[in-house]
Amino acid sequence: MNAHPTHLRPAPPEARIVPPARPLGPVRLIRTVVRNPIEAWPEAIYREPLYRSKFLGRSSLFVMAPPLIRKVLMDEADSFEKSEVLRRSLSPALGDAILTADGARWRWQRRAAAPIFRAERIRSFVPAMIGAAERARDRLAAEAGPEIDVAHAMMRATFDVIVETMLSGHGRIDAAQVEQGITDYLEATSWIFALSLVGAPAWTPYPGRARAERARGYIREELDRLVAEGRRAGTEGRNDLLSLLLAARDPETGQAMDDRDVADNLLTFVAAGHETTALALTWTLYLLSLHPETEAAVLAEIEAATGGQAVTPDHVEALPYTRQVIQEAMRLYPPAPVVVRAALQDLDIDGWRIRAGTPITIPIYAVHRHTAIWEDPDRFDPRRFDPEAVKARDRYAYLPFSAGPRICIGMGFALTEAVAILAVLIRSLRFRLRPGHVPTLKQRITLRPAEGMPMRVEPR
Template sequence: MSAASDLPPPVITPNFLGTLRTLRKLVRNPMEAWPAGVYTDPYVVSHMLGRNTMFICDPDLVQQVLVDDAESFVKAEPMRRSLEPALGRGILTSEGARWRLHRRVSAPVFRPAHVNNFIPAMITASREMRDVWATLPEGAPLEITHEMMRVTFEIILETMLSGRGNTDVARVEVSIRDFLESTSWQTALSALGAPTWTPFPGKSRSERGGDYLRHIVTERIVERRVSGERRNDLLSLMLDAKDPETGEGLDDTDIRDNIITSIGAGHETTTLALTWTFFLLARNPAIESRVLSEIAQVTGGAALEAGQVAELTYTRQVVQESMRVYPPVAMVVRQSTRDLKVGGVKITPHDNVFVPIYAIHHHTTLWPNPDVFDPERFAPEAVKARHRWSYLPFGAGPRICIGMGFALLEAVAILGTLLPASRLSAEPGFVPTPKLRVTMRPAEGMPMRLHRRG
């Protein structure tokens, strides 16, 4: 194992707070409103902002709620309310028959046979970034979240829509950031029962961001419908996809919402997985050396090729462990639709059940030395020895992330291309604070410095 790291969980104040203070914490950083017991107990029952809320941490309870009894839960209203204005009613935000149709139509699109075809686009974008970095001076400062946003966005545009066309990439980046900033207000206002028209700081900016995203994707759909052209991208697959049971397809609004959902759900999350990975590698040079040896062995010292990505098994373990220490999606939320018992606790309709992924990944009974970064935890034997649902970066059950395979390939392709050319160092003494905004980002960004490898 590497040396013990100084990456403690964020300070959690037990939730005996008044409504106003809880609300303030929810807007600032919802992880601060989690009860302290989420890091040590099988579950914690709390009463937050007028709602019974159960935080579940025991993997058996996670299995019950997300897998076995998944039909008895829906995504919680505050989550839907915060995501729908930008993502529309695609697969991530739908429920019931609508969700089933979207999932059945989309699932084949994300099968390995299709996703593997996207690896060359992942490699090309990574090489472009490698070449840009090669022009920067030794020790150049880089905001790594921003850099990873750029490369993952190139990849998502290429694989979803066959390129950027006339898309204003900077405007899309700002749109996504404005929208994410609005989500914690939406969540807090929804928890208070405030109507959807309630104003809050940044609301119209985030609405304009959503309008722009819808506009660019609609334009592409119309172009393809008119030309009948098909390309090696997700949009073409979606235009032709049919429900295997009924033969039903999706209309243009549904396709638009699902493309935006994939951009929204896939771009920011993968960016953060990579951001945290670079930070952890910078702090753990022995692990970084092992990654470099693996890459050199697989590539023979040449540039990584698409067909070699799957062979980088240790690099993949590094990404998996990084997503344990810093899961890009730190919590999933559900609301029950019926009376049932979870871990002996009576749950009634509309009660919240929270799965605090970050806390489960740092739970003292599930992970020895939970704050230590150790990719050996993802060696095949170690994985087999653990409860499957003690590790949940992609959720679990029928609503598990549809882009899981895509994201892992992408992260490994990017690391495998960038790392042999460049080393990134963390600013001395810098310890990032994880902050929850649907995704878990470093509150202060991730300032690093670029060094060329000799």
């Protein structure tokens, strides 16, 4: 079967950031960072290999060239640490977990958690992923006709996966309240970016801080409660992530996670895991609604793989083009659109002398649309992820899960989950964007559609 479209017609206008032609002045820069940090990146970041920025005498470096990204994330990874802005944004909620820790503390947690995300373990989670997708399909079918916010629907579907695979089933956590808490917490992070930019201390008040702290307190209490319950129930014979974290040991030292470590990492996987996969699905459905020829190719592949039967775990592994479509959606709309590091020592990057403490930004959204890296970078084309095209491309040109030793530990889980959910939903339902609607991209750690994703859902 050759279901792949042999050519792609010009795409309709699609959501994108229009960068300023020149660097913003100080006042406008602060206002833009508070509103939407990604809009502050100047046009040069989308075409140059490196870009130095200065603000109030403080220097920072943007790195876009794939060989130089490799130097930061892989070759000299030990010369960099997590940036101050990331710590101030996420550590109050996530503690010192895999995402936020550095050095030896990060290494032992990573080693302890790695077996949980091996391919055979992920396969054991696929039935739960399919079950969550089927429940989402049935909910959406019942709501068919009226316009709905597909972004919210995808958040609910991926949180259902989290509950089943990480928390041993329903009824133990208020998914809607946790989802709202995560949104309330992330909404305040643009103020943290702005305050870090001007060197304000971490205690500085800002709008929304009290609401964000209430949200953080609620989520932490819920996770602490779940960990205590899981510890009392024991881990024997259980396959959920909570039990696996409680039982995890560093293979080199035998060190186990205490309840705080487990809660920090569980919250990391709950917050980061469901949010990023939901956004990948939201942007994929958005693009498919604009590109019916690609949607038809995905449907043909799914029907060929399933023979018209219900989706099974074996089918999920037999949908390479469907996976390519998701990968291309994550190129155009990376759920995690930026990586920020700080230099631990004076060093040289391609002849640019960097002082210790200098922030190093890898603007993933801009790298994925960089004119020197991608041909016609704003065009949607899943063929970019044909196996031969991937082999020919620099590994550090595509970074939806970051790269190097700190590459996202849940990458395999997230891609498998996205393929499973999309395969179940799209064969039964048609998603159509509100006519004329162009989503606004908003960075709040993740890359969200600011007004949600208004779509009509219809049965096929």
